[in-house]
Amino acid sequence: MPYELVAEVLSNRPLSGITWELKLRAHPIAEESLPGQFVMLDTKPTEVEDYDPLNRRPFAVGDAEGAQITIFYDVVGRGTRKIARLTAGDSVRLLGPLGDGTFPLYGDRTAVVVAGGIGASGVSLLVRRLAERKVPTVVLYGARSREYLSLKEWFEKISRKGVEVRFYTDDGSFGKKGFPLQDLDEFVQNPEKVVVYACGPKPMLRALKEKAEKLNLETYLSLDRRMACGWGVCLGCVVKTTAGYERVCKEGPVFEARKLVDF
Numbered sequence: 001m002p003y004e005l006v007a008e009v010l011s012n013r014p015l016s017g018i019t020w021e022l023k024l025r026a027h028p029i030a031e032e033s034l035p036g037q038f039v040m041l042d043t044k045p046t047e048v049e050d051y052d053p054l055n056r057r058p059f060a061v062g063d064a065e066g067a068q069i070t071i072f073y074d075v076v077g078r079g080t081r082k083i084a085r086l087t088a089g090d091s092v093r094l095l096g097p098l099g100d101g102t103f104p105l106y107g108d109r110t111a112v113v114v115a116g117g118i119g120a121s122g123v124s125l126l127v128r129r130l131a132e133r134k135v136p137t138v139v140l141y142g143a144r145s146r147e148y149l150s151l152k153e154w155f156e157k158i159s160r161k162g163v164e165v166r167f168y169t170d171d172g173s174f175g176k177k178g179f180p181l182q183d184l185d186e187f188v189q190n191p192e193k194v195v196v197y198a199c200g201p202k203p204m205l206r207a208l209k210e211k212a213e214k215l216n217l218e219t220y221l222s223l224d225r226r227m228a229c230g231w232g233v234c235l236g237c238v239v240k241t242t243a244g245y246e247r248v249c250k251e252g253p254v255f256e257a258r259k260l261v262d263f
Contacts, residue, residue: 001032002095002096002097002098002231003028003029003032003095003096004093004094004095005026005029005093005094005095006046006091006092006093006094007024007025007026007029007069007091007092007093007094008024008025008089008090008091009022009023009024009086009087009088009089009090009091009092010023010024010025010068010088011023011088012083012084012086012087012088014084015072015150015151015153016146016147016148016149016150016152017074017147017148017150018074018075018076019072019073019074019075019118019148019150019151020072020073020074020075020083020084021070021071021072022070022071022072022073022083022086023068023069023070023071024068024069024070024071024092024094025067025068026039026067026068026069026094026096027067028067029061029069029094029096029097030064030065030066030067030068030069031064031066031067032097033061033064033069033096033097033125034097034102034103035102035103035105035123035125035126035129036060036099036101036102036103036122036125036126036222036253036254037060037061037096037097037098037099037102037253038058038059038060038061038096038097038098038099038230038249038253039058039059039061039069039071039094039095039096039097039098040056040057040058040094040095040096040098040227040229040230041056041057041058041059041071041083041092041093041094042056042092042093042094043056043057043079043080043082043083044082044085044086044092045086045090045091045092046091046092046093047091050082052078053078053079053082055079055228055229056093056095056230057073057079057080057083058098058227058230058249059071059072059073059121060072060121060122060124060125060199060222060253061096061097061125062121062122062124062125062151063124063125063128063154064125064128071121072118072120072121072124072150072151073118073121074118095230095231098230098231098249099249099250099252099253099254100250100251100252101251101252101253101254101255102254103123103126103197103220103222103254104195104220105129105130105133105135106135106195107133107135109135109193109194109195110135110136110137110138110187110193110194110195111130111135111136111137111138111194111195111196111197112137112138112140112184112187112188112194112195112196112197113126113127113130113137113138113139113140113196113197113198114140114180114181114184114196114197114198114199114200114204114208115139115140115141115142115151115180115198115199115200116141116142116143116180116198116199116200116201116204117142117143117144117148117200117201118150119198119199119200119201119204119222119224120141120150120151120155120199120200121151121199122199122200122222122224122253123139123197123198123199123222124151124154124155124158126197127139127155127158127163128158130163131158131161131162131163132161134162137162137163137164138163138164138165138166138187139155139159139163139164139165139166140166140168140180140181140183140184141155141165141166141167141168141180142167142168142169142170142175142178142179142180142200143168143169143170144169144170144171145169145170145171145173145174146169146173146174147173148169149167149169149174149175152167152174155167166180166183168180168182179204180200180204181204181207181208181211184196184208184211188215188217191215191216191217191218194217194218195217195218195219195220196208196212196217196218196219196220197219197220197222198219198220198221198222199221199222199224202263205221205223205263206263208221208257209221209257209258209260212257212258213257213258218256219256219257219258220254220255220256220257221254221255221256221257221260221263222252222253222254223239223248223252223253223254223255223263224253225237225239225248225249225253227248227249229249230249231249231250232247232249232250235247237249237252239252239255239260239261239262239263240260240261240262240263241255241259241260241261242258242259242260242261243259
């Protein structure tokens with residue numbers, strides 16, 4: 001169930017490129033967040049009377065340990081610029097965890113996790129939970145350049161827990177030159193023994209959906225949409241599925257790829 005609470009800012013720092021890392025003390029959201037869920041975060045401290053922007057911003061729960069959650073976010077507009085001004089000790093309003101559509105966890109199949117750009121924050125908590133369960137896991141993580149592999153250090157750290165991580169950059173500045181999907185076939189020779197998870201740019205997810213359908217791969221995609229409410233009231237984040245139009249914030253944000261018609 002979602003909780004409305006005031007969270008304490010523990011740290012807020014730039015990582016690389018335009019990406020920042022925000023750590024919050026957020027009990028019980030931290031303990032109850034499932035892989036794929038998100039929170040709605042206010043853009044300013046509670047003691048500041050400022051209604052611009054009015055709406056909170058949605059962010060994936062990028063990591064959760066104990067009573068602490070981590071949010072990885074790109075500074076791209078008015079709201080995230082204000083979030084970047086938060087400092088340790090500030091209090092900020094938070095709603096979550098949100099989203100009924102989460103990543104299912106299997107213990108008897110290899111997990112292949114595809115991440116693109118800031119979309120890595122949508123699968124990072126999933127990778128932690130897979131590692132904790134000792135599920136064989138491969139991460140294919142790509143971005144435009146080394147600068148935009150903002151979660152590189154996080155994934156290098158989790159790789160020490162037995163997760164295989166491969167990096168890709170469009171320009172070849174780090175890891176392998178190219179895109180994460182170019183090596184997918186290497187890990188899906190036996191589709192019935194593999195499950196694929198992904199979050200990233202829309203073209204990458206569409207290409208993955210097409211490949212998954214050809215290979216009959218069980219695949220789950222985490223979608224990113226602009227959201228005003230975060231709990232299904234405003235209907236501003238719908239996508240077309242085989243069941244009709246569904247809300248990314250409520251029935252999602254994770255959908256099985258074969259269920260998506262247009263997104």
